[in-house]
Amino acid sequence: MRVPLAPISLIAPILPCCGINPGLEWHWKWRNQVYQRFRSESLSIIPFLFGQPFLYTSSIEVANQILSSQGTQNFKKSAQFVTPVAQYGSNLFTSNGAEWRRHRRIMGPAFTNDTYSMVWDETASIYSEMCSAEGWDKLQTVNIPVVNSLTMKVALTVLTRCAYGQHLPWNMSEGAIDVHQLAEALIIVSETFMERIVLPSWVFKLPISHLRKIEAAYDVLTRHMDGLIQGHRVDAVDKPSRKYDVFSLLLDAREAEGKLSMTNHEIMGNTFFVLWAGHETMSHIWDATIGLLALYEDIQDEMYNEIIQVVATDERLSFKDANKLDKILCCFLEAGRLFPAGYLLMRQATTDTVLTTYDENGPNGSITLETGANVCIDMIGLHYNPRHFPHPEDYRPSRWYGVPETELSLFSLGPRACIGRKFALTQACCFLTHLLRDWKLEIILEKEESRTQWRSRVLDAKVNMTFGVGDVPVRLVRRV
Numbered sequence: 001m002r003v004p005l006a007p008i009s010l011i012a013p014i015l016p017c018c019g020i021n022p023g024l025e026w027h028w029k030w031r032n033q034v035y036q037r038f039r040s041e042s043l044s045i046i047p048f049l050f051g052q053p054f055l056y057t058s059s060i061e062v063a064n065q066i067l068s069s070q071g072t073q074n075f076k077k078s079a080q081f082v083t084p085v086a087q088y089g090s091n092l093f094t095s096n097g098a099e100w101r102r103h104r105r106i107m108g109p110a111f112t113n114d115t116y117s118m119v120w121d122e123t124a125s126i127y128s129e130m131c132s133a134e135g136w137d138k139l140q141t142v143n144i145p146v147v148n149s150l151t152m153k154v155a156l157t158v159l160t161r162c163a164y165g166q167h168l169p170w171n172m173s174e175g176a177i178d179v180h181q182l183a184e185a186l187i188i189v190s191e192t193f194m195e196r197i198v199l200p201s202w203v204f205k206l207p208i209s210h211l212r213k214i215e216a217a218y219d220v221l222t223r224h225m226d227g228l229i230q231g232h233r234v235d236a237v238d239k240p241s242r243k244y245d246v247f248s249l250l251l252d253a254r255e256a257e258g259k260l261s262m263t264n265h266e267i268m269g270n271t272f273f274v275l276w277a278g279h280e281t282m283s284h285i286w287d288a289t290i291g292l293l294a295l296y297e298d299i300q301d302e303m304y305n306e307i308i309q310v311v312a313t314d315e316r317l318s319f320k321d322a323n324k325l326d327k328i329l330c331c332f333l334e335a336g337r338l339f340p341a342g343y344l345l346m347r348q349a350t351t352d353t354v355l356t357t358y359d360e361n362g363p364n365g366s367i368t369l370e371t372g373a374n375v376c377i378d379m380i381g382l383h384y385n386p387r388h389f390p391h392p393e394d395y396r397p398s399r400w401y402g403v404p405e406t407e408l409s410l411f412s413l414g415p416r417a418c419i420g421r422k423f424a425l426t427q428a429c430c431f432l433t434h435l436l437r438d439w440k441l442e443i444i445l446e447k448e449e450s451r452t453q454w455r456s457r458v459l460d461a462k463v464n465m466t467f468g469v470g471d472v473p474v475r476l477v478r479r480v
C-alpha cells in the first residue's frame with residue numbers, strides 16, 4: 001500500500017481514515033478486506049511524504065517467528081515507537097535485552113499463585129462492595145447506561161489493591177484517593193500521549209482548556225504515584241510482612257545493588273505502565289464481554305448453567321472454583337479476540353532476517369527484511385484472519401475450549417507475552433462469574449432497533465493507544 005502519511009505517525013491518526021489516509025483505524029475498518037485485497041496475510045505500507053515504512057502481518061506463523069525466543073534476538077522494540085509509554089521512565093514493556101531481563105527478574109516474583117488467590121478474593125469483595133454502594137442489593141432490575149465506567153473502576157481497584165498494596169474502597173467518599181478521578185486521569189493521559197511528546201512543556205500552562213486538562217491529568221497521576229511511594233514507606237514500617245506485590249518488589253529494587261536494582265525513574269516508569277496497561281485492557285474487554293453476553297442470550301444461559309453446576313446460588317465462590325469455570329473464561333477470551341486491547345505489536349529487525357509466509361497448505365514464500373526494518377503484528381488482522389478463526393465476525397467462545405494458556409494470542413506469544421496474563425484471567429473469571437450468577441444481562445435497545453443494529457451501533461470499536469468498544473448500555477435483571 002502506498003500512502004502519503006505513515007499510519008503510525010503523529011498526523012495520520014488524527015485525520016479521518018480513508019483511501020489515501022489509513023490512519024490507525026484501518027486495522028478495524030478494513031479488517032475483513034485489506035489482506036484479501038492484497039492477496040497476502042502480510043503487507044507493507046510505504047509512505048511517500050511522512051513517516052516510516054512498516055510491514056504488517058495478520059499471520060500467526062509470521063507473528064510466532066517474530067515473538068519466539070529466537071525472534072526476540074532478531075527483533076527489538078524500537079525506542080522511537082515506545083516513547084509514549086516511557087514518559088514516566090523506561091519499564092518492562094519498553095526495554096530490550098539485558099535491561100528487559102532485569103526488569104522481568106525483579107517484577108516476575110509478584111506473579112504467583114498467592115497473588116492470583118488475592119486477586120480472586122479482592123475481585124469478589126469489590127463486586128459485593130459495588131452492589132451495595134450502587135444500591136443494587138435492593139433492586140430487581142438495574143439499568144446501566146454506560147457499563148464502561150463501572151468496569152474501569154473495578155479493574156483499577158483490583159489493580160491498586162493487588163499490585164500496589166493500596167486498599168482503595170469502592171465508595172470514594174471513604175478514602176483519601178478518588179478512584180474515579182484517577183481513572184479519568186488515566187484515560188486523558190492515554191488519549192493524549194502524542195500531544196505530550198510533541199509539544200513543549202510550557203504549552204500545557206497556557207490558558208487553553210484542552211491543554212490545561214492534560215496538564216491536570218498528568219498532575220493527578222504524578223501525585224498518585226508519589227503518594228504510593230510515600231505511603232509504602234509508612235506501610236513498610238507498620239506492616240513488614242506485606243512484601244510481594246509488584247510495587248513492593250519495585251521499591252525493594254531501589255535499595256538493591258547490581259543486577260536486581262532499579263533507578264527511581266524506572267520505578268516510576270513501571271508503576272505507570274502497570275497501572276495503565278493493567279486496568280485499561282481489562283476494562284475494555286469486560287465491556288465487550290458484557291455486551292456480547294447480553295446480546296447472545298443462548299451463550300449467556302450456557303454460562304449460567306456452568307456456574308450453577310460448579311457452585312450453588314448462595315454459596316461463596318472461591319479461587320479453587322476458578323479452574324472449573326473454563327467456559328466463562330472463554331467468553332472473555334473470545335470477546336478479547338473480537339476486540340484485542342493491545343492491538344499493535346511493533347518490532348524492529350536487529351539483523352537481516354527472512355520470514356517464512358504461510359497459507360492453508362503450509363509455507364508459501366518468504367519476506368526478506370533488512371536490519372532496521374519495522375514490523376507490526378496487526379492483532380486485529382490476526383484475530384480476524386479466517387484461516388486462524390473461521391467466521392471471524394461470529395462470537396463463539398467455544399473456539400477457546402481446551403486451548404493452553406501459552407497459546408492465547410490475545411496476550412501475545414513467546415517470552416515477551418503479557419506478564420499479567422494470569423492476573424487478568426483470574427479477575428475476569430471471578431467478576432463475570434459473580435455477575436452472571438446473580439443477574440441476567442439484557443441489551444437496552446433504542447426504539448425500533450433490531451439486535452443486529454444494536455451490535456453494529458454499540459459494539460463498534462474506538463481506536464486509540466489501546467482498542468475497545470464504545471459505551472455499552474445494559475440492563476441487569478436479578479436471577480434469584
Ligand code: HEM
Nearest residue numbers: 092093278281282341342345410411412416418419420424
Ligand atoms: C485482558 C487484559 C490484558 C491484555 C489483553 C494484555 C495484553 C498484553 C500484550 C498483547 C502484551 C505484549 C505487548 C508487546 O509485546 O508489544 C502485554 C504486555 C504486558 N502486560 Fe498485559 N495485558 C492485559 C493485562 C495486564 C495486566 C492485568 C497487567 C499487570 C498486572 C499487565 C502488564 C503487562 C506488562 C508489564 C507487559 C510487558 C511485558 C514484557 O514486555 O515483558 N497486562 N500485555
